[in-house]
Amino acid sequence: MKHALIHIVDDEKNIRRSFEIILRSTSYRVRSFESGESFLEALEDETPEVVFLDVLLPGINGIETLKQLKTIAPRTDVVMISGHANLSTAVEATRAGAYDFLEKPLQKEKILLTLQRLLERRSLESRYSTLQATLEEQYRIIGESPQIREVLRKIEKVAPTDSKVLITGESGVGKELVAYAIHQHSLRATAPFIKMNCAAIPEDLIESELFGNEKGAFTGAGEKREGKFMQAHTGTLFLDEVGDMSLRVQTKVLRVLQDGEFQRVGGKETLKTDVRVIAATNKNLAAMVQEGSFREDLYFRLNVLPVEVPPLRERQEDIVLLTRHFLQRYCQRNNRRVPELQEGVYPVLQNYAWPGNIRELQNLVERLVILAENQRITVQDLPGHLYQSDFPARQITPGSQTLAEVREAAERAYIEHCLESAGGNVSQAARLLGVERTNLHKKMKALGIA
Template identity: 50%
Template sequence: MPSLRATLDPIRAASLLVSRANGADTESLPESHQTITTQASADRTLPEQNGMRTAHPGTGGQGMTLGVFQAVKGQRNVEDLLRAIPDALRPLLFFDRVSLSLDRGAPGAPRQYVLDGDDAVSPNDRTPPDLAAHGLQSACAVPLTAPQRTLGTLEIASRRAHAYSQDDARLLAAIAEEIAVSLDNALSHEQLREGHDRLALLLELTNSLVSNLDLRGVLKTVMRSARRVMRSDSAVVALPDADGGHLRAYALDCPGSRDVLEGDEPVYGEITISAHVFRTGKPWVGRAADALESGFELNPQFDPGFTVGCILPLLSRDRILGTLGLRRRDDNAYTDDEVGFLLQVANQIAIAVDNALAYGEIRSLKDKLAEERVYLRDEVRTERNFEEVVGKSTVLRRVLRNAETVAPTDSTVLIYGETGTGKELIARAIHNLSPRRSKAFVKLNCAAIPTGLLESELFGHEKGAFTGAIAQRIGRFELADGGTIFLDEVGEIPVDLQTKLLRVLQEREFERLGSGRTLRTDARLIAATNRDLAALVEEKRFRADLFYRLNVFPVHMPPLHERPEDIPLLVRHFVEHYARRMKRAVETIPSETMEVLTRYRWPGNVRELQNLMERAVILSPGPVLHVPLADLDVRATGGRPRGSAQTLEEAERAHIVATLTDTNWVVAGARGAAARLGMNRSTLQFRMKKLGIMRPKM
C-alpha cells in the first residue's frame, strides 16, 4: 500500500490517518503534535458502503463545524461536554467509536475517555485502547489544541478499512479546534469552581471552629464537605485513644457506612498506613497495591474497595494529634495541588483537635476543682478544727514518733484503735508532715456511705451509669491524685469492692463506674479501723491480701483512759475553744471536777470528752466551769478494763493508772497505790517508769 507524508496548515495542528490492513498495529500519535503521517489509498475518495459516505470540507464541512460549535459551546461541565461529542460528530463523519485523550492537569499520562454515543463516559483506562481487539480497521486522530495549551487528542475509528481520507482529517481537525475551545473553557470553569469550593471548605471549617466546641460534630460536617470537594469516596479523621496506643476512627463520611464510630476496639492496626503516618508524621499518597507491596496492611473496615489514598498527619505545635485520610475507588491519584490543599485542611483540623483537647482538659480540671470546692466546703462545716494533737503522755509521744517516721514515705498506713481516739488527727498529721502536704487531703467514712454507693464515692461514675446518675461524678481517689486519701472504718468495705481497692493500691489504676476507660491515680492511702481486721480475715469477711497490703505500717492509737495525764490538757483545750466561740469567759475549772474527769474511764474517748466540754461551757454563764458530772457513766469509773481485748502490758498499765487515780496518786503508805497493788513502793515506781505513767498536772 503506498504511503503519503504531508505537512498541514500549522494553525490546524496535526492529524493521523491509519488504514488497517489484516489487523496491522496502529502507530501512536507523536507527543509534539506538530506533524502528520497518513497511510491511505492513492484514490483519496472513500467508496460507498451501505449507502453512506464520509463528509469532507468540500460538501459543506465549514457550515457543519459551526453546528458542532453550537452543540458544545454551552457546556460548562467537562463530563457533559464529552457526552455531547459523539452526537455532534455523527452528522459529519462516519465512525464506530469516538475516544478522547485529555490532560486535566494531573501528573502522569492523560486520561483516556471512550465515548460510545449514549453510553456513560469511561475514564478508567489510562492506556490507549487496542483498536484491533475491538475489530476496528481504521482510525483518524487529531490534536485538541486551545489557544494557550494542548489538551489532548480526539480520535474516531471505524471497522472498515481505508475509511478516512486526508479531507476527513482536515474536517476532524477543524472540529477538534472548536471542541478544544469549549473544553478549555469547561476546564477553566472547573478549576474556578474547585478553587471556590476549596475556599468555601476552609471558610466553613474556620467558622465551625470558632462557633462550635463539639469536635465530633465539626469533623462530621467537615469530612462530608472535604469528600465532596476532593471528589473522594471516603474521608476519615483518626485520633489516638486515651493512652495514645491505638488510632480510632473519630469522624467518618463514607456512603454506606456510619458517620461516627464509637467502638471500643481500635480500628487501625500497628502496621496500617494510618498508624505509620501517625508514628512518623510523614504524609502518604499512593495506591493500595503499592502499600501492600511495601508491607503495610489494609484496614478491613475502610480500605477494601479503594484504589488510591491520601493520608496526612494532623500536626500542631510539634505534636502529632492524629491523621486525615481520603480514599478513591477509581485510579485517579491525588495530585500535588490536591495534596497541598488537603495539608491546609489538615492544619485547620489539627487546630480544632488541639483546641478540643485543651477545652476537654480545662473542663476536666474545672469539674475537679468544683468537686474539690464542694468537698472542702463540707470539710469546713465539720468539726475538724483541732489540727494539733493535744497531749504529752508517753504513749501519745510514741504514736507521734511513728507518724513522723512514716510521713516522708509513700507507704500505706493503717491506724487502728477505739472510736473517738483521734485517728483522723494522726492521719492529718502524717499528711502535713509528708511531701504531699500541698495537695488535697481527702477523707471518706466507709461506714457512713450505703454499700451500693460506696463504689461510686471511691471511684466516681459516668452519666447514666445507674438510676439517678444524671451527671458525671469524680471519685475520691481521683480527687486525691497527688495527695492523700483517708479511708475511715475501712473494715466496713464490702468484700466484692475490696478487690477493686486492692487493684488501686497495687496498680494505681481504676475505672469509673459505667466506663471502660482506665484512669491512673497517685494517691497515698491512710486507712483507719476500730475493728480487728485479723479476726475479720479469719472469718472470711475481709480479704487477706488486702489486709496485708494495708498493714504495711500499723499505728495504734491508745484509748483515753490509758493516757490520763493528757485529760487535763484536753479539758483546758476544749474549754478555751468553746468559750471563745460562744463568747464566754470561763476562767476556773474546779479541782474536784478535774479529779472526777481524770478518774473517768471515757468509753467514748476524746470525742466523748469534747462533747461534754461543749455542754459544760453552755451551762457555765460565769467564770467557773460547771460540768454535768451526773451525765457521766459512773459504772465506767472502776478499774476493770473496757472495750476490745488488750495486751498484758496494756491491762497492767490501765490497772495501775486506775489504782493511782483512786488513791489520788499517793504511792506509799497504808492507803497508797503500792499497798493496794500488793507490791513494794520501789517496784511500783519502776513499773510506772517502764510503762510511761506520769501524774497529770492539775
C-alpha cells in the same frame, strides 16, 4: 477588699492628688506622703495594705524606703512608680520585695487593675492562711503522755515515706487526726487530703464515691463525677472505717493499690491515679481475715506501716490538757470567758472510762461551756454517769497515781455525787454516806469541797 488602706509616696503634688482622686472614687482609703521619711514615720500609727512608692525621692530614695518598709511591715505590698525607669532599677526593686513596677505617666485603668489584682491575691492568701490555721487547730494532737508521744514518734517516721499506713484504735480516739498529721508531714502535704468514711456510705453508692461515675451510670447519675481516688490524685486518700467495705468493693480497691488503675462506674476507660492511701479501722482486721470477711491480700497491702492510737483511758495524764484545749476552743467559738473548774472536776474526768474516747470528752466540754453558770464548772455540773463506774480504779494506769491520791479523788468524787443527789443538803448527804454530819463537814473541809 474595698476600704483597703493605700499609701502614696511621691514628691510630686500633682501625682499624689491624682492618686487620691482615682482611689477615693472607688472607696479606697488613701494617705499621701512627699518623702520616704514621713511615710516610714507614719507606719507607727497604721499599716497600709498597699503602697505606691516613687523611686526618686528627696532624702532616702524609693528603693531604700522599700527595704526599710519590708523590715517593719513585711506583709505590706509595694508597687514602685517612676518616670525614669530602667531594667536594673526594676530588678533591684523586685529583689527588695516590690510586687510590680509602673511607669509614669500613670493611667487610671492601669492603676486600678494593678491594685485589683494585688488585693485579690491578698484576699486569697488571707483566706488560705485562715483555713490553714483552722485546720491546724482542728487537727492538733494534744497530749504529753508516753502513749501519745509514741504515736507522734511513729508519725514522724512514717510520714516522709510513701508507704501505706493502717491506723487502728477504738472509735473516737483521733485516728483522723493522726492521718492528717501524716499527710501534713509528708512530701504530698501541698496536695489534696481527701477523706471518706466507708461506714457512712450506702453499699450501692460506695463504688461511685470511690471511683466516680459516668453520666447515666445508675438512677440519679445526672452527670459525670470524679470519685475520691481521682480527687486525691498526687495527694492522700484517707479511708476511715475500712473494715466496713464489702468484699466486692475490697477487690476493686485492691486493684487500685496494686496498679494505680480503675474505671468509673458505668465507664470503660481505664484511669490512672497517684495517691497515698491511709486507712483506719476500729475493727480487728486480722480476725476478719480469718473469718473470711476481709481480703487477706488487701489487709497486707494496707498494713505496711501500722499505727495504733491508744484509748483515752490509757492516757489519763492527757485528760487535763485535752479538757483545757476544748474549753479554750468552745469559749472562743461561743464568745465566752474560760470558766473556772472546781478542784474536784479533773479527778472525776480522769477516773472515768471514756468509752467514747476524745470525741466523748469534746462533746462534754462543749456542753459544759454552753450551760456553765457564774463562770464556774463544778462536779455538780457533770453528768452522773461519770462517777458511777463499776470499778473506776481499773481505769487508772498503774503507777500514774499513788494509792492515797486515788483514794482521795474517789472520796471527793463520791461525796460530791452524794451532795448533788441530796440537793446540797449536808445532813441528807451524810445519811447517804453513812457518816455523822460533823465528820462529813471535816472530810469536806479536808478535801476542799465547798
